[in-house]
Amino acid sequence: xxxxxxxxxxxMTLQAEELWKATPLTAAGSFTGEIEGPAVDREGxxxxxxxxxxxxxxxxxxxxxxxxxxxxxxxxxxxxxxxDRRGRMFAADYTNHNVLLIDTRTRQFKVFAHEPIMNQPNxxxxxxxxxxxxxxxxxxxxxxxxxRIDTKGRVKRIATDMGTTNGIEVSPDxxxxxxxxxxxxxxxxxxxxxxxxxxxxRLLIAFPDYGFDGMRCDIQGNLYITRHGxxxxxxxxxEGKVLxxxxxxxxxxxxxxxxxxxxxxxxxxxxxxxxxxxxRADTPGLEWTRWPGRKVK
Numbered sequence: 436x437x438x439x440x441x442x443x444x445x446x447m448t449l450q451a452e453e454l455w456k457a458t459p460l461t462a463a464g465s466f467t468g469e470i471e472g473p474a475v476d477r478e479g480x481x482x483x484x485x486x487x488x489x490x491x492x493x494x495x496x497x498x499x500x501x502x503x504x505x506x507x508x509x510x511x512x513x514x515x516x517x518x519d520r521r522g523r524m525f526a527a528d529y530t531n532h533n534v535l536l537i538d539t540r541t542r543q544f545k546v547f548a549h550e551p552i553m554n555q556p557n558x559x560x561x562x563x564x565x566x567x568x569x570x571x572x573x574x575x576x577x578x579x580x581x582x583r584i585d586t587k588g589r590v591k592r593i594a595t596d597m598g599t600t601n602g603i604e605v606s607p608d609x610x611x612x613x614x615x616x617x618x619x620x621x622x623x624x625x626x627x628x629x630x631x632x633x634x635x636x637r638l639l640i641a642f643p644d645y646g647f648d649g650m651r652c653d654i655q656g657n658l659y660i661t662r663h664g665x666x667x668x669x670x671x672x673x674e675g676k677v678l679x680x681x682x683x684x685x686x687x688x689x690x691x692x693x694x695x696x697x698x699x700x701x702x703x704x705x706x707x708x709x710x711x712x713x714x715r716a717d718t719p720g721l722e723w724t725r726w727p728g729r730k731v732k
Contacts, residue, residue, distance in 0.1 A: 452715060457683045460499045460702065460711040470704045471649075473711070474516040474524070475694030476539065477726045481702050482524070483711060484513045492516070492526070492537075495711060497695065505542050511535065515558035515603075515649065515690065519565050520725055527569060529555035534569065534584055548588040556582070558649055558690070560603040560612070563725060566631045568593075570600035570614055577618050583631050593633050594625070602650035602660060602690075606673070607721050613639065613658060615647040622647070622660065622671065640675040649690025649704075653718040654731060659701065661688040668703060668714075684712050693720020697732050 465486065472483035472492070479497045486493020487503055490512045494504035507513065513526040513535070524537040525547065534556060536547035550556075554573040561567050567584040579600030583591045598616030605612055605627070612625045612633050620642040625633035645665040650658050656673040666686040670678040685707030694700050698719030703712045719731055 454715050454717055455679065455681045457681060457703070457712045457714040459684065459708075460713045461495060461501055463708040463710050465501060466493065466704075466709045466711070468706050468709055469512075470706050470709055470711075471514045471689050472516040473690060473692045473702055473704050474518055475692055475702070475723065476518060476524075477522060479694055479696070481692070481694060481711065482516055483702075483704050484516070484526075497700075499711075505537065505544065507544075511544075514556070515569075517559045517561045517567070518722070519561060520563075520727065525559060525561070525567060527556040527559050529557060532556065534559070534567065534588075548584045548590050550582065550590045552592075553582065554579070557601055558603050560605050561722070562605045562609050562627075562631070564609070568603055568605065568612060570603045572599040572601060572617065574599060579616065581612075581614060581633070583633075585631065591632075594636070597623075601648055604650055604652050604658065607652060607654055607656050613650070613652075615650060615660060617646045617648065617663065620645070620647060622650075622658070622675075640671055640677070642669075648688065651691055651693060652721040653693070653716065654721050654724055655718055657718070659691055659716075661691055661703065663687055663689065666707070668701070681714055683714070684708065685710075693723045698723035698729070 467485040469485040481495040490507040492505045495501040511528045512530045515527045532553040534548040537544040556569045565586045569582040572579040579597045581594035598619035601617040602615040615622045622639045626635040646663040648661040648663045650660040658671045685705035687706040691703045
């Protein structure tokens with residue numbers, strides 16, 4: 436009897452939960468206009484760039500309380516952040532052409548990968564095997580390229596002659612790499628081979644207006660893409676169909692990640708109001724499910 440009642444209460448809670456409605460997580464102005472990242476650790480804390488001041492990474496609890504987690508030195512400025520399955524944090528250091536490795540326990544960082552001919556490594560994606568991919572736009576020329584960084588920090592350029600490469604993500608099965616172009620408003624998909632290289636570039640979807648920034652996959656392979664200038668996150672299926680578009684309360688969302696107790700809370704970095712906002716989705720994020728012990732509900 437008690438078990439039946441608990442199941443009914445749980446079902447009613449889920450039915451009452453409002454999906455796809457954004458609400459603020461942190462106060463306006465808690466970050467600077469360079470707010471970016473973000474990524475969620477195993478305990479559910481959100482890390483995002485330029486908390487309180489730059490050059491920092493902020494650590495935000497699920498209830499919105501924040502602190503400066505790390506302050507960079509030697510001219511480093513971070514952008515995209517990712518965690519691997521071991522809990523190691525990687526950050527794209529776009530001013531010094533690095534990918535940084537950050538120890539979240541000691542709050543120390545070091546150069547994991549460096550490539551001087553990078554324009555400015557912008558966003559990162561990570562495969563289940565730990566392979567990293569970096570977008571690398573050259574904003575002044577409206578061009579870009581892509582890099583692969585293996586688990587030993589070795590760097591290889593895998594695509595050139597692209598537009599302003601920005602958001603980047605690996606599909607749930609690890610066979611596809613998605614990348615968007617901010618100025619050209621295209622989303623491309625590549626096939627990933629056994630070595631982590633890419634081929635067979637093809638257009639997934641193009642938009643007629645506004646820009647793109649960061650993006651992430653859910654476990655069904657749907658892409659959640661921030662639309663810079665429009666103030667929305669658009670959800671696109673693996674077949675290139677628009678499923679929905681969510682108003683995220685500020686005209687300039689820069690990136691997003693999944694977290695929360697079940698992986699269905701989407702956190703969005705809002706450069707307009709300089710804050711984090713959140714909304715609930717119906718499907719967990721891919722990266723959230725890769726933490727050991729995670730069970731999809």
